[in-house]
Structure formats: structure tokens, C-alpha cells
Amino acid sequence: TLLSLPEEEVLSKAPVELVQWALAEGAKPIRQTLNLGYRDLTVDQVLRKVLPDAIKEIPTGFETAGHVAHLNLRDELLPYKRLIA
16 A cells, blocks of 8 residues: 655644644655555554454454464354455
8 A cells, every 4th residue: 555645734634833843943844655565554453444344343362273373253253254364
């Protein structure tokens, strides 16, 4: 995923005091592109993005046996078992 925000949007989302201080110190906004992948996110962050908003409880506990992870999924998560796997 590419994340690139216009300078005005970055400045409008930052706290006013921080922007004022940074500009007073001579800071200049620059354009920066950030490439993020699944390696940059936690399992919880990924599952919250890919599962429907109606799912409130994200599975967190699991057991491993070698390279295999075993999760006990609740009934409401069973339709998404392949996505979670």
C-alpha cells in the first residue's frame, strides 16, 4: 500500500501547536511516500482491516506445533476461517 498525503493535509491533521513550533524553527514540509506491507502490521491490525466491522472480537490466542498454528474460532468467525488462515 502506498501512503502519500498532500502537505496541506498533513499540516491540517497535526496539532496546531506542533505545526506552529515546527514552522517557527524553520521546518519545511516535504512529500514522503511510505510503502507498507503486511510485515509492518500486527495480526490484530490486519484482521481488523480484512474482517467485517460487525466482528468485534478478533482471535488472539493460538497454539503452534512446528510450522502449524491452531486457533479455536468462535461460530461467527467460521465463515472467515480461510481468510484468517
